[in-house]
Amino acid sequence: MEPIADKKKAIFESTLELVRENGFHGTPMSMVARHAGVAAGTIYHYFESKDQLIKELFDYVQQQAIAIVEKEDCKTIPFKTCFLNLWFGLYTLYHDRPNVLKFFEQFVNSPYSTGRPPLEEDKFYAPLLLFFERGIADGELQQVSPKILAMLAHSSIVSTAKLAGSGIVQLTPAELKQIPELLWNGIKQTT
Structure with a gap:
């Protein structure tokens, strides 16, 4: 960027x-x-207009999330570690910057979002899908659609950030750590 x-x-x-x-x-x-x-x-x-500002703002904040996915898609550490780093990286972005999460939600549920590309071509989801495709190809993840894995992971991150950020749920660090671990246990390849 x-x-x-x-x-x-x-x-x-x-x-x-x-x-x-x-x-x-x-x-x-x-x-x-x-x-x-x-x-x-x-x-x-x-x-030129508020519409242009809103659309460019979406690209600006989306790039922050993309940077986390790209940073954590490294091949020098175990895939599980990459997954946990990615989960906590996105969680931290959404939790620590609630304006970003609220903006994303408003944007995707507004007329600004009409005409958005399919998941495979979306600027954020495309690298996230590649991340999960790598996990499947490396034998780390179950043989399911990368779309399902991306949606499961991302929705758990968003839900946790919203609930913890709003104060509805108080999570200890140990409880927070359990969430991606449970998700990992559900998606990892079992022998």
Whole structure:
């Protein structure tokens, strides 16, 4: 991911916070500019419209999740370790940055998400599917569709981050560690 200008990053981060609080429709460009501490003209220097801002913001936050998947898809450590690192990496992103998770949820359930590619061509899911395909090919995972494995893993991460982040569930570090371990035990190849 190529570095972005500080002002553009401030606009993205402000939009994440404001969309979480107000939704897409309740977050006008003028509010974003004020919150980001930039002039109204500056925001239009980077984005022609709010639609463009929202779409580029989705790419910006999606790239953060993709970077975690790519980082953990290493072949120098055991696959189970890669899996656990990936699970905790994405969990940490979503838990520590609840604005990101809330934005993802709003985006995928909005008209902005229409026309998105199938799972195999999605920028986030494509490398995640490749990760699970490697696990299957290496004999580490059960012979099931990588789509199923990706959906199981990602949905467990999202659910755990939402529940723990909202305070609905209080998890000790030991309890949190059990979640991906249980998932691993359900998807690993048994002999």
